[in-house]
Amino acid sequence: MQGIDRSPLSGAISVAALLFLVLPLTIVVLFSFHETASLSFPFTGFSLRWYREVLSSAPFRDAAWNSLMVATAVAISTLVFGILAAYGLSRTSSRWRAPLALLFFVPITLPGLFLGLALLVFFAQAGLKLSLVTVALGHFIYVFPYFLLIAKAALDRMDVAMEEAAADLGAGPWSIFHKVTLPQIWPVVIGAASLAFALSFDEFVITFFVIGSQSTLPLYIWSSMRRTIDPSINTISTLLLAVTLLLFAIAFVLTLRRDLARGRAEAAA
Amino acid sequence: MERTEQRNLAIARRRLLQCGSLALVAGWAPSLRPAQAKPSGVINFMSWEGYDFPNEMKAWKEANGVEVQSTYMGSHDDIQAKILGGGGEGLDLITYGSSYKQLYRELKILQPIDEAQLPNLGNLLPFFASDVQNVWVEPDGTRTGVPADWGAVGISYDSSVIKEAPTSYDILFDPQYKGKVGMPDDPLGAYGQAAHVLGLDSSRMTESDFKTVTDWLKELAKQTKGISASYGDVSTRFIAGDIVLSFLGWAAYKSFGAQAGKNTIETTWPEKGGGLAFSNAWAIPPGADNVETVYAWIDETLKPDINAATATGLVGGVVVKGAQEKLDPTLAALYPYDDLDGFFARSPLQQDPPIESTEFVTRDKVLAAWQEVKSAG
């Protein structure tokens, strides 16, 4: 660390950026506890009334349950398809690798508006009724590239020598996978699945177009925003934030901890 | 060695795929089942905020074990977008405004209503029973809707800032209120009211009429800080103090504001320019799967005390005989119950621009021009 100046300017900017990111969210959380229905300062006092109101609201519970179901389905299917695809892309030398990777990463580059509309039009054409299933399908496309990115990177970084050695010793592919590969990458994979869950749980744009008559939590927030706004919307947002933060914490610890340890070792070198 | 390897690979891949598909099904199965066992009484409802009468119908809902799942729309177009976009399966109850009747009939969104299932239908006030404008009953006798409420949109204003009720729509263009005027994203409503103020009829506009109205609306848009995404958003802006006046002013803002602690949002229908009458009617879309409960709901709202309660909540008019007496005197004085026929003759219920016409400006042109209004200023 010696030699390079400490860059106090970029340090100050970093702190400012952090405040910029965090303060608006803090205000949202703060007003979820407001004792009155006002959303402007001054903040008069704390109360749990909005939490009581929201948590006892049946439409809210339905929406939360739906989000949970969809996110679980998406996380599991992404995990299964994604691990297979990541392993396949990582361990192959076929010329199909590049085109397939391109296909899988395309959704990252497409705006949600486009994906949602294309799916809507397709489902209408195919005669598929819009429902939570269509939402889950849409989320799968959206979330898959992120999972693949992380899982494939982990598999690429892994030392294949152990896999090759196991093969030389006569182990079959499934044994190799679950006795050699999986133990090394499972934290990253679980972390990526956790990320997939969080992304699906929070998704709004695609959901907006392909959902049927039910609601998910982000959609519930959206329709709450179309009515006269009171702090209950802050409450719902805070609850949503809490869930996604928890999942993110899991993903962070599992996925990045190793990287950062290695990174710090490099930096210290 | 090679053959064993091949066989192992084959077995391994099969097992992997088996496990994979099992996990897949396990993961997907919950989403294929409904989220929870559907109680017999769930009404999937879509309309303006407030029309699901959370308080007024609470007792009836509890007595019958009915749950209402509501989606609030920002404008009527949300409904046909949902139904035609494929998401309308299971939607049980909607409302339609008088101006959307023609479109919905064209798009086949309104199921015929069986009058035999509505014993309280006879409670309707004469004007609403006779339906001179064919808003609720087709000329051939098929009923498509049951009136739920009525009112007139005018100018809403914050009485703590604007001490006296506005006497004309010119106040909306007053420079001292620039940036303090609000308006919801309701294109046909906006054109309807603007045309009425200018002495025209939005369902019969020539090209030059159309230009006059559009320019007027664009000037109005310049007085706003953006058109609100919904009526609820307008009331939010009133409460936050971001606006003090609103075009397409809805009397119900007073109720919404009161809930948030702001009691000063009033609505008036100025001498000059008047108001735009509207009436919303219950309707049953295709794809409804809980029709008996919906009929029970509609029938209940036709009772005098329920109708009086819902009208109070919406700060609107009653449609049922005997409900007027149960209203708060100030609310009852708001609407000319003694001469409903005359009132509606002067301010007829809003009608659509035609879908196709060689004479008058059509609906799609109006909607396209509205996008320009939204970006004006």
Next chain:
Amino acid sequence: MTTSPDARISRTAFSLSPRDPIALAVPAAVGFAILLAAPIAVFIAYSLLTARLFAVATPFTLDAYRRALGYGLNGTLALNSIAVGFLGAAASVALALPVAYWLRYAAGRWQMPFLFVITASMFASYLVRIYAWRTILGANGAINQTLQGMRLIDAPLEFLIYNRLSVTLALVHIFLPYVVLVLYAGFRPIAPALLEAAQDLGANAWRRWRRVVLPLIAAPAATTFLFVFILSASDYVTPQLIGGTSGQMLGVQIQANFKAVGDWPQGAAISILMLLAFLASYALTLAGLRVARLDRIRWVD
């Protein structure tokens, strides 16, 4: 010692042996063919069909594109979208660069907590953030109340919200964490020793940045810029909630065509034109990087 996969790429044509590991990717590929390729194909087809009220019909025609390109409002909205997209992307990258730099080289033990908070903020709901800015920028919002409380202003500042500024602020808030992370990852392989060497050779901070840091970070910065630009320009929720009249963007028009007007071919045509514009800018950026020879920097691990 592992051999690089590139060395082992088969020279034969696109053959696919069922024993090749890539066969494992086939299920996902099939899923994507059905859920991505097919919808896009149908969408493109829609843009070439004739419009009916909330439906489409044959014959095939270029009418939707002609109308999309000819309609003046689309041009205005497109310019707005480009302006907001550009501003948002530029502000995000400009702000993220010093932050990523500081995190990589000067943060020390603050690195982990900062990274955690920055990434965590990425998971706050998209809608919630936009809504949060309304409560901050409004006439009775946090900023105005604070400034009035400190007696710095008498009347609330009106220009803070319902315009391009508020839309850009909200979009930067949404994308900043992502940009910081990507740039941080971009800085990772650049050892401090490199920068020290530049310093030892007499370069001051500005020259170090211009000659050493920026060229090395150019590729990730450019692609991130593009990514944020595309996503910002195609946003349609932010303009509706805090965009006012001057902050309206093309995404709203697309959505209106699908929902309100019922002109699906128009909506599809505008979407595809927008997408083509994005692809073109992506290609241009890659070409620009190649010309400046900034794209081929490889790090020896």
